[in-house]
Amino acid sequence: MAKKARCPKHSEIAPFDIAVEFVEVVGEEGDFGEYDHDKRLIRIQQGQTPAEERDTVWHEHLHALLRACGVSDLFLGGDMEAEERLVSVLTPHLLALLRRNPALVAYLMAK
Ligand SMILES: [Zn+2]
Numbered sequence: 449m450a451k452k453a454r455c456p457k458h459s460e461i462a463p464f465d466i467a468v469e470f471v472e473v474v475g476e477e478g479d480f481g482e483y484d485h486d487k488r489l490i491r492i493q494q495g496q497t498p499a500e501e502r503d504t505v506w507h508e509h510l511h512a513l514l515r516a517c518g519v520s521d522l523f524l525g526g527d528m529e530a531e532e533r534l535v536s537v538l539t540p541h542l543l544a545l546l547r548r549n550p551a552l553v554a555y556l557m558a559k
Pocket of ligand 1: 532
């Protein structure tokens with residue numbers, strides 16, 4: 449069985465440094481993660497399967513990205529339900545794109 453990869457505790461979404469912490473319960477019941485843009489903080493609920501956890505971590509990073517680059521305000525008018533729909537649609541497809549195309553990822557990561 450493969451060793452479980454650990455989620456980094458920080459990530460960079462320029463110009464922000466985003467902290468990632470694991471908690472027993474996130475703010476909203478039924479949610480597995482949340483992003484607080486004021487605190488630049490992603491909270492991930494502990495106890496998810498590795499696949500669920502990766503999905504949640506990626507999902508919250510997409511929220512952080514949309515907020516960091518202004519998409520939420522500029523194109524979605526600050527409509528958080530619209531942002532949630534967009535992030536929920538993109539999350540599994542972008543994650544699958546990365547996971548199924550390691551050669552593309554290596555090409556994009558080249559210096
Ligand atoms: Zn969300």
